[in-house]
Amino acid sequence: MNTQEAKKSILFFIILFSFVLAFLFLTGCMTHRGQFVDDHETVTWTIDGLSSIISIFKGDIHIGRFRPLYVLFRICKKLAFGENFFLWHLWHAFLTALTGTLIFVWARLQNLRTALSVLLVCLGLIGPQSEVWYRLGPQEIEGTLFLVLALIAADQWLKSASLNTPPRYSKAWCTCCIVSSVLSTWCKESFAVLVPVLMIYVVLLSVGLNSGSDSLFSKILYAIRRTILFHVVLTIVTLINAYIVIKKTTLLGIGYAGVDTKSGLNSYIYGTLQILTSDWIPFLLLLIGIVFCLALRIKNHSLHNGWLLIPAVLLVLSQLFIYNKSGMFGRYYLPFAFSLILVWTAVFININEAIWTSVPVLYLIVCFFIYSISGAKDYAFNDQANGALMDFIESHIGPNSVVVVDHWAKETCLSIEQYASHDGLRCYFFGIDENADCYPLNDYPVDTPWDKKHSDYIITNKLYDETPDGFCKIWEGDIWIVYQRKN
Numbered sequence: 148m149n150t151q152e153a154k155k156s157i158l159f160f161i162i163l164f165s166f167v168l169a170f171l172f173l174t175g176c177m178t179h180r181g182q183f184v185d186d187h188e189t190v191t192w193t194i195d196g197l198s199s200i201i202s203i204f205k206g207d208i209h210i211g212r213f214r215p216l217y218v219l220f221r222i223c224k225k226l227a228f229g230e231n232f233f234l235w236h237l238w239h240a241f242l243t244a245l246t247g248t249l250i251f252v253w254a255r256l257q258n259l260r261t262a263l264s265v266l267l268v269c270l271g272l273i274g275p276q277s278e279v280w281y282r283l284g285p286q287e288i289e290g291t292l293f294l295v296l297a298l299i300a301a302d303q304w305l306k307s308a309s310l311n312t313p314p315r316y317s318k319a320w321c322t323c324c325i326v327s328s329v330l331s332t333w334c335k336e337s338f339a340v341l342v343p344v345l346m347i348y349v350v351l352l353s354v355g356l357n358s359g360s361d362s363l364f365s366k367i368l369y370a371i372r373r374t375i376l377f378h379v380v381l382t383i384v385t386l387i388n389a390y391i392v393i394k395k396t397t398l399l400g401i402g403y404a405g406v407d408t409k410s411g412l413n414s415y416i417y418g419t420l421q422i423l424t425s426d427w428i429p430f431l432l433l434l435i436g437i438v439f440c441l442a443l444r445i446k447n448h449s450l451h452n453g454w455l456l457i458p459a460v461l462l463v464l465s466q467l468f469i470y471n472k473s474g475m476f477g478r479y480y481l482p483f484a485f486s487l488i489l490v491w492t493a494v495f496i497n498i499n500e501a502i503w504t505s506v507p508v509l510y511l512i513v514c515f516f517i518y519s520i521s522g523a524k525d526y527a528f529n530d531q532a533n534g535a536l537m538d539f540i541e542s543h544i545g546p547n548s549v550v551v552v553d554h555w556a557k558e559t560c561l562s563i564e565q566y567a568s569h570d571g572l573r574c575y576f577f578g579i580d581e582n583a584d585c586y587p588l589n590d591y592p593v594d595t596p597w598d599k600k601h602s603d604y605i606i607t608n609k610l611y612d613e614t615p616d617g618f619c620k621i622w623e624g625d626i627w628i629v630y631q632r633k634n
Contacts, residue, residue, distance in 0.1 A: 152255060159251050159265070164244035167280055171236060174520065175527035176281040179232030182530055182562075189235065189283065191565040192225055213392050216333035217286035235283050242288050243280050247272050249295040250488065256302050257452070263495045266504060269511050270487045275426050276480035277519035281526050287481035290334035293327045294341065294482055300324035301349050305356055305374075324349075325380050332388060338482060340465045342385045344458050349374050351454040418471035426476060428517075429487065432510045433463065436490035443497050452496045459489035477522075532626040536563070536606070539622050539629060541570050544604055551577045551585060551599040553607040563606065564588040577602070605630040 171177045193199055200222060207218050228234040247268045254264035271291070272280070279288045304320035332339040353370035354363070361369070371378070423430055437456060444450040466475065466483045475483065491507055540563075544550065550567075552560040560578030567574065568589065576588040577597055585597040599605060605615055606629050614620060618630035 152252075155261065156248055156252050156255075160244055160248040163247045163268070164240060167240040167243050168237075170519075170523065171240060171281055174281070174523035176523050176530075177233060177236050178527070179236070179283075179530060182283070182526075182533065188221060189225060189232070190230055190569045192222070194222060194225055208391075212336070213339075213388065214286060214333065214335050216330055217289065217335060220286075220289060232283070236281070239283060239288070240280070242292060243272065246288055246292040246295065249292060249299060253295055253299050253302070254488075254492065256299065257492055257496060259492065259495055263504070266507060266511075267488050267492060267495075270432075270491060270507060271481075271484050273511050273519055274429055274480055274484060274514045275477055275518050276484050277514070278477045278522050278526070279481060280519070281523050282478065285478040286335045287337075287478045290331050290338040291481050291485070293331035293334065294338060294485065297324050297327035297331060297345060298348070300327055301352060305349070305353050321377065325377055328377075328381055329384050332384065336392075337466060337469050337479070339385070339388050340469050341462065341482060342381050344461045344465060346378055346381060347461060348458040349377055351457060355452065355454055415468075415471050418474070419467050422467060422470065422475045425474060426480070428510065428514065429480060429483070432507065433459075433487055433490060435506055436487065436494055439494045440490065440497075443494070447497070450493065450497060452493050455489045455493040459486040459493075462486045462489070529626065532624050535624045536627040536629075537566050537570065539624070540567050540606075541572060543622070543629075544572065544574060546573045548574045548603040549577070549597075549601070550574050550604045550606060551579065551597075551602045552588070553579050553599065553605055553611065555579075555581070561588055600632075603632055 192203060194203075203222060204215065204218055207214065224235065224238065228238065250268045250271050251264050254267045255261075259267070276287070279285050300320050300323035304317055304324050307317045307320060328342070328345050332342060350367065350370045353374060354366045357366045357369065359366070437460075440450060440453060440456055444453060463483060463486045466479075470479055473479075487507075495504075540550075544567075552563050554560055557578055557580075560576070564576035567576070575590075577585040577599070578588050579585055579599065585599055587597070600615065600617055605618060606627060609623070609626055609628055615630060618632050620628060621631045622629040
């Protein structure tokens, strides 16, 4: 990268960082009262030594997850920022802007114009995945950052080798590509399944840079030989990851997620159709991009960099596989969104007419209002409503009370209990499962099962507003209602 390109990238980072910050402030996401998904870890983790850190890592594996780098980053942020959520959001905005800038750099390396490079950044960050801008829990933004860094390093590594630059530069970029690829797999499982896609991307990139007259088969063999270290290291890491996942966690994941080994082909087909029809707009844009590429191939009898469609399609298939059980929504569209970047890069490389950009531009306008703004405002609304509930619990519910959180999401129930315990409230909390049975959220000195009608308080969502027998409503917020047992 020359000096002019470096200055352009720095300027783009400053603009994007400023835009993300302005977006967070204007939508009310910079204030933080309490989110009941993921974010409770920021206040409930107690880090007072190596043993507590090891316990956190073991706890993540215990719930069926393997994302060591995400946990490490979370611990570092907890130590650095404590419970200053303004700094948490500031750092997250920085990561978002940095990831977007790396996508911009990668696009420029494909010799795309500045405007088209910016458009590709928007395709990666605007859409259902926009919630990674403001939610503090998702690990997708770190995984995407390392994924894009790996692609940039691969580009520089193979190009520097082709241009006969000093070997140390080529080795440095090769090392960066390997390390970044490994780190991305340790952020989340959805990035770990991308290892074969990364391998194929590197081979096809090497083939594409080979201007010799050899046959395609010879070029592929040569590409594999020159990138053999990359493939060996990633294969070893994949085997280690697979061993840990199979032996230490579980293939079935955490109930709603993971790979269901008991499902048959019909179940996977049904799950795939559910994903394709739930948030269909990104898949429609992907299909349009592929159709454009095929039309260009038929018209021109060639498609420069058409090989990008192969890793793009494989990336989509890997994500449909990993999210078949849980469904794909919100932040889960990372790293899927990078398939849009790959496909539309192939489109933009082969055409110059501005009219072709109207389709992704229209998509981005629609997505910005449907997903980005709407999602951020909902996040801010929920944040304030949850904070109001915690204020009421802290000021009105006495110690040693028995509280039932009547909500379908176990993580929400657990979050309320952990926020309350963090604030010093010593109560006994229960959640309610799908069978309407109570389960303890913390230590309770009486044998379970417990019936919620014997509780002192019941907390429920307004969507299920039905006063339980023997209880009266004592508080109602924007989302939550609290009932107290009648004396």
